[in-house]
Amino acid sequence: MPIKPFQAESKHLLDLMIHSIYTHKEIFLRELISNASDAIDKLYYKTLSEENTGLNRDDFAIRIVPDKENRKLTISDNGCGMTREELETNLGTIAKSGSLDFKNEFEKKPDIEIIGQFGVGFYSAFMVSDHVAAVSRAFGGDETFRWESHGAEGYTVEPCEKRETCGTDIIIDLKPDTEDEKYGEYLDAYTLRSLIKKYSDYIRYPIRMNVEKSRLKEGSKDEYESYTEEETLNSMVPLWRKNKNEITKEQYHQFYKDKFMDYEDPARVIHMYTEGVATFHALMYLPARAPYDFYTKEYEKGLQLYSNGVLIMDKCADLLPDYFSFVRGLVDSQDLSLNISREMLQHDRRLTVIAGRVEKKIQSELESMLKNEREDYEKFFRNFGLQLKYGVYQDFGAHKDALKDLLLFHTSAGEKYSTLAEYVARMKEDQKYIYYACGETVQKVELLPQTEAVKDHGYEILYLTDPIDEFAVRVLEKYQDKEFKSVSADDLDLETEEEKQEAAKKVEENKDMLAFLKDALNGKVKAVVLSNKLKTHPVCLTTSGAISMEMEKVLNSLPNAEQDKVKAQRVLEINANHPVFEKLTKLYDSDREKLKTYASLLYTQALLIEGAPIDDPVAFSNQICSLMTE
Numbered sequence: 001m002p003i004k005p006f007q008a009e010s011k012h013l014l015d016l017m018i019h020s021i022y023t024h025k026e027i028f029l030r031e032l033i034s035n036a037s038d039a040i041d042k043l044y045y046k047t048l049s050e051e052n053t054g055l056n057r058d059d060f061a062i063r064i065v066p067d068k069e070n071r072k073l074t075i076s077d078n079g080c081g082m083t084r085e086e087l088e089t090n091l092g093t094i095a096k097s098g099s100l101d102f103k104n105e106f107e108k109k110p111d112i113e114i115i116g117q118f119g120v121g122f123y124s125a126f127m128v129s130d131h132v133a134a135v136s137r138a139f140g141g142d143e144t145f146r147w148e149s150h151g152a153e154g155y156t157v158e159p160c161e162k163r164e165t166c167g168t169d170i171i172i173d174l175k176p177d178t179e180d181e182k183y184g185e186y187l188d189a190y191t192l193r194s195l196i197k198k199y200s201d202y203i204r205y206p207i208r209m210n211v212e213k214s215r216l217k218e219g220s221k222d223e224y225e226s227y228t229e230e231e232t233l234n235s236m237v238p239l240w241r242k243n244k245n246e247i248t249k250e251q252y253h254q255f256y257k258d259k260f261m262d263y264e265d266p267a268r269v270i271h272m273y274t275e276g277v278a279t280f281h282a283l284m285y286l287p288a289r290a291p292y293d294f295y296t297k298e299y300e301k302g303l304q305l306y307s308n309g310v311l312i313m314d315k316c317a318d319l320l321p322d323y324f325s326f327v328r329g330l331v332d333s334q335d336l337s338l339n340i341s342r343e344m345l346q347h348d349r350r351l352t353v354i355a356g357r358v359e360k361k362i363q364s365e366l367e368s369m370l371k372n373e374r375e376d377y378e379k380f381f382r383n384f385g386l387q388l389k390y391g392v393y394q395d396f397g398a399h400k401d402a403l404k405d406l407l408l409f410h411t412s413a414g415e416k417y418s419t420l421a422e423y424v425a426r427m428k429e430d431q432k433y434i435y436y437a438c439g440e441t442v443q444k445v446e447l448l449p450q451t452e453a454v455k456d457h458g459y460e461i462l463y464l465t466d467p468i469d470e471f472a473v474r475v476l477e478k479y480q481d482k483e484f485k486s487v488s489a490d491d492l493d494l495e496t497e498e499e500k501q502e503a504a505k506k507v508e509e510n511k512d513m514l515a516f517l518k519d520a521l522n523g524k525v526k527a528v529v530l531s532n533k534l535k536t537h538p539v540c541l542t543t544s545g546a547i548s549m550e551m552e553k554v555l556n557s558l559p560n561a562e563q564d565k566v567k568a569q570r571v572l573e574i575n576a577n578h579p580v581f582e583k584l585t586k587l588y589d590s591d592r593e594k595l596k597t598y599a600s601l602l603y604t605q606a607l608l609i610e611g612a613p614i615d616d617p618v619a620f621s622n623q624i625c626s627l628m629t630e
């Protein structure tokens with residue numbers, strides 16, 4: 001029999017398994033049992049959709065056969081089985097949808113993380129064995145084939161003695177025991193039983209094993225005899241259908257990690273049962289960190305949908321609003337028909353009711369987390385807060401009321417995150433607005449000259465550092481009747497009447513020079529004005545109209561922004577109390593050519609402070625140099 005080589009990725013993975021120092025080798029059993037259960041599931045679907053399959057749900061089972069004498073462990077199922085071709089493609093290659101991601105991640109991680117993250121499936125058998133065989137007969141097929149491999153060099157497939165029913169036996173020869181690893185333990189009934197309880201208790205088909213027992217000999221009072229009896233080792237009740245108080249935290253977490261391929265425990269478990277218009281169980285999780293593809297187009301949101309314990313859809317997107325797309329989990333309802341099509345499902349009123357309940361539950365869990373486990377919530381928010389902010393903005397603000405209290409912001413008050421309610425509670429008595437300032441990072445926003453006057457009044461400022469933030473705040477408009485106001489707005493309303501009059505006087509006195517500066521800037525700004533925001537800095541840029549500088553940056557960075565670039569209407573503000581201003585007024589009287597250069601310099605400086613691109617960096621540098629050499 002010629003040995004066929006494994007596909008490159010498979011070989012890589014196999015090598016990893018064979019030389020694994022992974023401490024949880026026992027998971028091989030879970031992986032093989034879950035494959036067996038998947039294979040039965042596939043066949044079970046057939047019994048639902050096709051008539052006269054001759055199959056009966058009660059006949060389905062997984063069998064574990066330990067053979068101590070020959071150091072073999074067999075995991076058998078009477079599921080769909082595999083044809084010769086399927087044995088080759090399924091076991092000779094990594095055909096999983098995640099294989100590409102696997103390839104990319106492969107190089108970077110130690111084996112522990114790979115094993116945990118990808119649920120390496122069938123090949124995990126090679127962690128405990130040097131020789132693995134799969135004997136399989138496909139449903140509807142007449143022949144049985146034997147796939148076998150001694151490891152990374154390749155595998156063979158050949159016909160063999162016919163199995164009685166369709167299904168697969170995975171036969172593994174356990175490695176010899178070493179000082180550190182007692183592979184023989186996997187033949188021990190006690191070990192097998194506890195591993196199955198630990199990892200595979202919720203498998204929906206019975207996992208059976210012949211167990212040695214002893215009993216009093218008939219007619220005897222003290223003589224015992226041993227006998228074997230087949231026992232079902234798993235309780236079969238899906239975890240989500242059990243009572244909360246019967247489930248340990250570890251079980252919840254293990255279930256999550258197995259099912260959703262995460263190697264970290266989840267941040268939170270949400271388990272609910274509802275009766276009434278829609279009766280359903282839901283088991284949902286907040287991941288501890290955003291999946292690597294979460295903020296990409298590839299990420300698909302959705303909950304698994306079960307009808308009475310049978311999976312009918314893997315990612316039912318209609319069950320989750322976009323702003324909760326990070327939630328992983330499942331919904332199981334007896335009200336939904338097994339054969340319901342995707343199209344029909346979308347219009348199913350019960351599904352809408354379920355989605356509504358699920359959404360409310362997630363919201364209230366997040367609220368309670370924010371209130372009672374602040375640190376956890378902040379960690380959650382760092383991962384997924386962006387999604388909530390998109391939610392506020394989405395659909396013209398339709399969901400803003402549900403989400404506004406879940407938002408956190410950095411503020412000028414210190415390092416801690418703040419909710420809007422906390423900000424408002426701290427507002428000074430005479431403070432009319434919720435002030436905000438935008439920039440790339442907290443450090444950069446902190447340095448913005450525009451924040452000077454607001455801070456000078458002792459008012460706190462929200463620091464908006466994500467591109468979506470300002471859009472979200474604009475959609476919110478108000479919080480507890482307090483309007484949001486950008487520190488760059490021209491109507492900050494911070495001055496007293498007296499200060500206002502004085503400012504108006506100064507504007508009047510300098511209006512010709514301001515008009516000259518504006519002209520000198522050649523259409524780059526809508527106006528040049530005397531600032532009411534600056535204390536120590538000479539200039540800053542603000543905007544008039546709906547588009548701010550930050551929004552200009554965001555909108556122009558969108559993929560389709562190439563043709564119609566958005567431009568904020570810029571206003572150059574000058575600090576009349578700064579020595580530079582005095583210089584400007586002098587130049588207005590003595591050297592207007594030079595004043596033009598100064599106007600250009602000040603404008604470029606303001607752009608730099610704002611983190612906006614400057615038109616001509618070389619000209620700017622030349623201007624500075626000629627000033628230096630004057």
Ligand SMILES: Nc1ncnc2c1ncn2[C@@H]1O[C@H](COP(=O)(O)OP(=O)(O)OP(=O)(O)O)[C@@H](O)[C@H]1O
Nearest residue numbers: 035036039081090091096118119120121122123168
């Ligand atoms: N007992 C079995 N009966 C029928 N097909 C099987 C059985 N075990 C494995 N297979 C087939 O081999 C394929 C590869 O199995 P493997 O465990 O490596 O990956 P997977 O089950 O697809 O993914 P994962 O285990 O990571 O969820 C399966 O997708 C399935 O088609």
